Amino acid sequence: MTATPIALAVLDMAGTTVSDDGLVLRAFAAAADAAGLPPEGAEADNARRYVLDTMGQSKIVVFRALLRDEDRAQAANAAFESAYDRLIEEGNAEPIPGAAESITALREAGIKVALTTGFSRGTQDKLLAALGWQTIADLTLSPAEAGRGRPYPDLILTALLRLQVDDVKGVAVLGDTSNDVTSGLRSGASIVAGTLTGAHGEAQLRAAGATHVVPSVREFAQLLLKS
Helix, strand or coil: CCCCCCCCCEEEECCEECCCCCCCHHHHHHHHHHHHHHHHHHHHHHHHHHHHHHCCCCCCHHHHHHHCCCCHHHHHHHHHHHHHHHHHHHHCEEEEECCHHHHHHHHHHHCEEEECCCHHHHHHHHHHHHHCCCCCCEEEECCCHHCCCCCCCCCHHHHHHHHHCCCCHEEEEEEEEEHHHHHHHCCCCEEEEEECCCCCCHHHHEEEEEEECCCCCCHHHHHHHHC
16 A cells, blocks of 8 residues: 555557557668668668667657657658558557546546547647547647657656646656656656566566556556555
8 A cells, every 4th residue: 555545547549458569660760761760781770779668759859869850750750640640540559458447436536537648649649549548537648748758757746736736755657768767766756666568577677666567557557546
């Protein structure tokens, strides 16, 4: 049991509440092509590894760090968003099993829910629409609306401010990447959990400092409802 009752759950989207199923890497292939990266070889392998390691971060930030050229980064980001949006429109967006029910259960118990992402607001809106989730949460946030994306704490703290939660210790965070965990720890949230439905495994999540590692968002909701 936590010392302060949980009043807000901040949940990541892709890999946490929404099944990724390789969509990010498929969209990255289009981004790499737009940026002039080779399709194969050591440079391509290193780029894919960097994308995997930085899952959860704002995509434009990832491309800036990877390419170190603003024009190429912007071209890559535009191609990524276009490809990801097309994949969504083709019906590839699926919720993690039990995600919608878990979000509903948390809200019915009086816990506010914010859905956050490293995608742009436009892509986030398309994803929410494809799932029929436009009103499922109390708040949805993209990095542009918070200042900085992960691993900074801005998304979580913006959610706390907008939803008028009194204490950061009343916040619980769930994500599938080490960047999600770092963001949660930096925010001061009392529960910073990793889920095993996305990009990073248990070892990476625990190494990042996760307070809990759960199989999915369903077990995370059960954890909060018992606290």
